[in-house]
Amino acid sequence: MANFRDILNYFRPYWKLSIFSITASSLYEIIDLVVPYAIGQILNVLSNQPLDKPVQEAVATLANLTNYPVNKSLSLTLLLGLIFFVTVVRAPTQPWLTLWFHWDIALRARRDKTQTAIAKILTLPLEFYDENNPGRIAGRIARGLANHTWGYPEIAGQFIPKLLRVLGIFVFIAFIEWRIAALFLISFILILSFSLKELQRLVGCEMRLDKYMENTESRTSEIVTNIKTVKAFATEAKELERQKQRLRRELKVVDYRLHKGYVKLATLQKTVIQFCVFMILGLTLVSTINGKISLGHFVMTLTLSSMAYSELEPISNLAESFARRYSSMMRFHEFLQTPSGIDLDGLIFKENPTEILYEFTGKIEFSHISFGYDSNRQVLQDINLLIEPYQTVALVGISGSGKSTLVKLLLRYFEPQTGQILIDGEDIRTLDVGNYRRRLAIVHQEVDVFNGTILDNLKYGRTNATFEQVQEACRIAKVDEVVQHLPQGYYTVVGERGVRLSGGQRQRLGIARALLVEPDILIFDEATSSLDYESERSIQLAMGSIQGTRTTIIIAHRLTTVREADKIVVLDKGKIAEVGSHAELLRQEGIYHRLHSLQETGDIIV
Numbered sequence: 001m002a003n004f005r006d007i008l009n010y011f012r013p014y015w016k017l018s019i020f021s022i023t024a025s026s027l028y029e030i031i032d033l034v035v036p037y038a039i040g041q042i043l044n045v046l047s048n049q050p051l052d053k054p055v056q057e058a059v060a061t062l063a064n065l066t067n068y069p070v071n072k073s074l075s076l077t078l079l080l081g082l083i084f085f086v087t088v089v090r091a092p093t094q095p096w097l098t099l100w101f102h103w104d105i106a107l108r109a110r111r112d113k114t115q116t117a118i119a120k121i122l123t124l125p126l127e128f129y130d131e132n133n134p135g136r137i138a139g140r141i142a143r144g145l146a147n148h149t150w151g152y153p154e155i156a157g158q159f160i161p162k163l164l165r166v167l168g169i170f171v172f173i174a175f176i177e178w179r180i181a182a183l184f185l186i187s188f189i190l191i192l193s194f195s196l197k198e199l200q201r202l203v204g205c206e207m208r209l210d211k212y213m214e215n216t217e218s219r220t221s222e223i224v225t226n227i228k229t230v231k232a233f234a235t236e237a238k239e240l241e242r243q244k245q246r247l248r249r250e251l252k253v254v255d256y257r258l259h260k261g262y263v264k265l266a267t268l269q270k271t272v273i274q275f276c277v278f279m280i281l282g283l284t285l286v287s288t289i290n291g292k293i294s295l296g297h298f299v300m301t302l303t304l305s306s307m308a309y310s311e312l313e314p315i316s317n318l319a320e321s322f323a324r325r326y327s328s329m330m331r332f333h334e335f336l337q338t339p340s341g342i343d344l345d346g347l348i349f350k351e352n353p354t355e356i357l358y359e360f361t362g363k364i365e366f367s368h369i370s371f372g373y374d375s376n377r378q379v380l381q382d383i384n385l386l387i388e389p390y391q392t393v394a395l396v397g398i399s400g401s402g403k404s405t406l407v408k409l410l411l412r413y414f415e416p417q418t419g420q421i422l423i424d425g426e427d428i429r430t431l432d433v434g435n436y437r438r439r440l441a442i443v444h445q446e447v448d449v450f451n452g453t454i455l456d457n458l459k460y461g462r463t464n465a466t467f468e469q470v471q472e473a474c475r476i477a478k479v480d481e482v483v484q485h486l487p488q489g490y491y492t493v494v495g496e497r498g499v500r501l502s503g504g505q506r507q508r509l510g511i512a513r514a515l516l517v518e519p520d521i522l523i524f525d526e527a528t529s530s531l532d533y534e535s536e537r538s539i540q541l542a543m544g545s546i547q548g549t550r551t552t553i554i555i556a557h558r559l560t561t562v563r564e565a566d567k568i569v570v571l572d573k574g575k576i577a578e579v580g581s582h583a584e585l586l587r588q589e590g591i592y593h594r595l596h597s598l599q600e601t602g603d604i605i606v
């Protein structure tokens with residue numbers, strides 16, 4: 001669970017600079033108090049009342065230094081000089097010693113924490129992405145970072161210095177008349193403690209609002225991702241209505257709970273403040289009439305106390321703004337604290353990330369593997385399977401039988417609950433996950449294409465590959481046939497704004513990309529969508545040329561593609577039901593035979 005300390009830790013790397021800039025800002029705020037003090041003393045000079053002792057001494061010192069007699073002009077010169085110094089001379093230095101550093105810290109922290117968030121995105125386990133969609137994650141990160149960035153200058157540059165300024169005013173007034181200072185202090189503590197209590201309640205509401213906003217954003221992102229389905233089913237009106245309901249719910253929280261809460265708070269603060277200002281006026285007037293304080297002190301006390309009370313409004317506005325930001329900040333830290341599982345940060349902060357540590361022959365042994373995504377339901381049960389080096393093994397079975405899950409365990413996306421997977425006799429859990437995964441390559445059903453050229457996409461896993469190596473991989477995967485029809489060949493831009501590739505072309509690109517990294521084990525998750533005959537045929541040819549060059553695992557949906565496999569493994573309800581070659585399994589007349597017959601008649605795609 002994230003807490004306030006996480007916000008402090010966010011800015012911890014800059015603590016020295018932070019203390020310096022907060023101190024500078026506070027000093028500037030306190031130095032400002034010299035002005036009403038000097039004006040009070042000027043009033044005393046003009047009305048022939050005695051000056052305060054320290055001012056008298058300063059005037060005497062100035063007279064000594066300049067050989068001028070102590071008189072009204074000298075006193076006024078000194079006091080005006082003081083005002084000039086704390087206003088005009090101070091002005092050009094203040095923004096550089098305060099504003100500059102506050103924003104510098106906020107922006108630097110933003111850069112660093114954006115990096116941390118990206119590193120987190122890269123190292124979170126896949127299951128996190130099963131539960132959270134891109135819109136939700138992006139929204140949470142963006143709002144968290146923005147609120148830290150905007151919140152820091154408010155707190156460091158305004159809230160703390162203003163509080164210290166109020167404290168300075170209290171000290172000033174206490175020197176003049178302790179009764180006024182006591183009233184001032186009591187009213188201040190009352191207002192602040194009431195405001196803080198109310199704000200605490202409002203933070204709870206803000207948290208709820210933040211969750212609602214995340215849900216809306218998440219659905220909007222889903223609509224964008226699944227826009228084809230939305231249009232195909234003509235559910236635009238339904239989606240809009242659902243989002244409207246969410247937005248209405250958000251407004252209800254914002255308007256009726258939050259906004260009302262803030263307005264109530266402001267009303268109370270204003271009333272109490274005005275009452276206190278009036279009380280101080282009365283008390284100061286009585287003290288002046290009784291001769292306890294001079295006319296100058298009367299003006300100064302009134303000016304200072306109205307300065308202090310006028311600071312209360314910005315102080316409570318800043319506290320309110322922090323309360324509004326707090327929940328987004330917390331949700332950002334909760335995201336950063338999500339456990340990374342085995343995909344530790346070490347995976348991305350390697351000194352030499354392309355270094356190849358392992359080379360395998362490709363012998364894989366699944367030994368008594370059992371696994372379930374949640375503890376109540378086993379997806380794989382006691383799997384025992386030996387894959388020899390350079391063998392091509394096909395995993396078949398009806399949808400949901402556990403084929404992809406077995407591969408996910410091999411890739412270490414998940415850990416089996418029991419059993420172990422050995423590669424060349426070594427338990428894969430003992431290997432460095434990044435270096436291990438680099439020796440495997442997978443071609444997914446839906447091949448991801450990044451926005452860039454075909455060449456960039458091909459070299460994604462091995463950026464230093466030569467053009468000849470790329471061409472060789474493309475020849476095997478039959479990508480060369482695709483490329484020669486593209487306007488700029490390998491330099492044609494694909495992805496967001498470029499050429500659209502068909503399902504078959506993407507798969508071939510995926511195979512070439514995988515081959516280019518020269519993996520010891522190649523995994524091919526065959527597309528379930530029906531590819532056109534030519535694409536299917538060229539992928540089969542590509543697979544044929546790879547056979548025997550490395551260990552290959554095919555998650556097969558079309559049984560025509562697995563006839564040539566050295567071994568066919570039939571999974572049924574998470575268990576291995578049959579193992580053998582195409583001919584052997586047909587002879588057994590079991591599940592494989594049945595699936596084969598159904599596919600022959602075109603009734604089923606597994």
Ligand SMILES: Nc1ncnc2c1ncn2[C@@H]1O[C@H](COP(=O)(O)OP(=O)(O)OP(=O)(O)O)[C@@H](O)[C@H]1O
Pocket residue numbers: 127130373374379397398399400401402403404405406606
């Ligand atoms: N991330 C997940 N969280 C929870 N359950 C999951 C997850 N992924 C898969 N499953 C469940 O595990 C079971 C096996 O799924 P798996 O994807 O391994 O089957 P498959 O044989 O590869 O299916 P298909 O041929 O449709 O891809 C299914 O019942 C599925 O609902």
